[in-house]
Amino acid sequence: MSGIDLSANMLYGEIPWEIGNLSHVKLLNLSHNSFTGPIPTALANTSPIESLDLSDNELSGPIPWQLTQIWSLEVFSLAYNNLSGCIPNSGQFGSFSMESYVGNANLCNLSQGNQCSPVPGPVQEEDVGEASADPFLCIISATSFVLAFWATVAFVFCHPLGQRVLLQL
Secondary structure: OOEEEOOOOOOEEEOOHHHHHOOOOOEEEOOOOEEEEOOOHHHHHOOOOOEEEOOOOEEEEOOOHHHHHOOOOOEEEOOOOEEEEEEOOOHHHHHOOHHHOOOOOEEEEEOOOOOEEEOOOOOOOOOHHHHHOOHHHHHHHHHHHHHHHHHHHHHHHHOHHHHHHHHHO
């Protein structure tokens, strides 16, 4: 078996430590569930794993340093959990972007000088409601709708093809 995707399955409770016995899995996706508790250190035993996604759960505690021993890890996400402490910067962890950790208010990035600094929050997307509040955009949209409506009415009642279609109904 090369991959296990259990994402969005309403799973809850702690991630079982036995998951570390999956020695031939290359992809493990447990995202979008309700897992709680710490990340099992036994995940470090899944050494050929290339993709590990534990995002969008309720995991807590620090990131186990044992995970830095997984050298095959290429894709990794712990985003949107309740993790705390410093992000390890050894092994593959030095190559992951901050997007892998976003949404963990108590998680810190180990910076130069071995000091922990907070992980930046998620990028705020522009509010869709603000764009629709633009009066110029509202006027153009309303005018386009009115013109399209009257063009359709004129076609149906004035053009011979439109009249034939109307009569067939």
